[in-house]
Amino acid sequence: xxxxxxxxxxxxxxxxxxxxxxxxxxxxxxxxxxxxxxxxxxxxxxxxxxxxxxxxxxxxxxxxxxxxxxxxxxxxxxxxxxxxxxxxxxxxxxxxxxxxxxxxxxxxxxxxxxxxxxxxxxxxxxxxxxxxxxxxxxxxxxxxxxxxxxxxxxxxxxxxxxxxxxxxxxxxxxxxxxxxxxxxxxxxxxxxxxxxxxxxxxxxxxxxxxxxxxxxxxxxxxxxxxxxxxxxxxxxxxxxxxxxxxxxxxxxxxxxxxxxxxxxxxxxxxxxxxxxxxxxxxxxxxxxxxxxxxxxxxxxxxxxxxxxx
Numbered sequence: 015x016x017x018x019x020x021x022x023x024x025x026x027x028x029x030x031x032x033x034x035x036x037x038x039x040x041x042x043x044x045x046x047x048x049x050x051x052x053x054x055x056x057x058x059x060x061x062x063x064x065x066x067x068x069x070x071x072x073x074x075x076x077x078x079x080x081x082x083x084x085x086x087x088x089x090x091x092x093x094x095x096x097x098x099x100x101x102x103x104x105x106x107x108x109x110x111x112x113x114x115x116x117x118x119x120x121x122x123x124x125x126x127x128x129x130x131x132x133x134x135x136x137x138x139x140x141x142x143x144x145x146x147x148x149x150x151x152x153x154x155x156x157x158x159x160x161x162x163x164x165x166x167x168x169x170x171x172x173x174x175x176x177x178x179x180x181x182x183x184x185x186x187x188x189x190x191x192x193x194x195x196x197x198x199x200x201x202x203x204x205x206x207x208x209x210x211x212x213x214x215x216x217x218x219x220x221x222x223x224x225x226x227x228x229x230x231x232x233x234x235x236x237x238x239x240x241x242x243x244x245x246x247x248x249x250x251x252x253x254x255x256x257x258x259x260x261x262x263x264x265x266x267x268x269x270x271x272x273x274x275x276x277x278x279x280x281x282x283x284x285x286x287x288x289x290x291x292x293x294x295x296x297x298x299x300x301x302x303x304x305x306x307x308x309x310x311x312x313x314x315x316x317x318x319x320x321x322x323x
Contacts, residue, residue, distance in 0.1 A: 098143035167195035178203035261288035269309035271302030
């Protein structure tokens with residue numbers, strides 16, 4: 015319109031067929047100025063189109079390669095945990111898993127939460143955790159446990175049923191919003207059911223009646239400021255602990271860790287006596303520093319024929 019003094023429609027028509035490289039005949043013969051303008055228009059338009067296309071291809075390749083890498087990492091998971099839901103509860107679970115170097119994968123249906131997990135570098139499956147397809151993609155057959163963090167009790171029940179159907183040995187921990195849902199979740203296969211409202215109420219009451227106990231448990235279970243942890247270990251077959259008493263094992267002097275309780279044949283023995291005999295598959299609950307607990311872990315799996323370093 016400025017160079018050739020054409021009307022709007024003719025100018026628009028010429029610009030479109032030039033930029034799209036269709037190249038129909040000109041509406042009117044071009045002047046020298048019009049030809050020069052057309053040359054610059056073609057070059058600039060072609061450059062812009064190529065730049066945009068190259069960016070789109072790059073974005074597509076990055077997304078595709080990133081997705082393939084994530085799927086490859088998920089396929090390689092073994093004896094891991096599956097976190098269903100990346101809401102506030104799920105994020106706290108993930109935070110604890112990351113602090114304790116636990117392998118895990120997230121199943122989340124909400125696109126914005128999927129993106130959030132991906133941006134944080136976490137392994138995530140986009141889908142409905144109550145479906146077999148999503149659970150299988152999360153390698154549930156090789157998983158050690160599954161945590162149902164969704165706020166809906168019905169969905170958590172479906173997840174528990176599906177998980178048990180795909181992996182009978184899996185340990186299921188589920189959230190329950192309503193007290194009446196606990197029995198149903200346990201029937202569906204949940205090993206442990208936790209009600210946030212019950213836990214919150216008990217904790218608030220304990221903070222009033224036993225504030226020091228509450229502070230101590232916070233230090234042991236959640237605080238990274240103190241090198242003190244509470245862990246559980248399983249006594250292996252034919253180890254230096256099997257067949258000996260707590261007194262003979264001399265755990266406190268050898269490792270520095272303190273045995274708080276022992277789960278023996280399904281019975282939890284708190285404050286065990288020195289005469290308690292350890293058996294294979296006993297579960298030990300111990301308190302100590304990270305280094306002390308590492309030594310205890312070695313004791314729990316060290317074969318009797320080996321000499322303790």
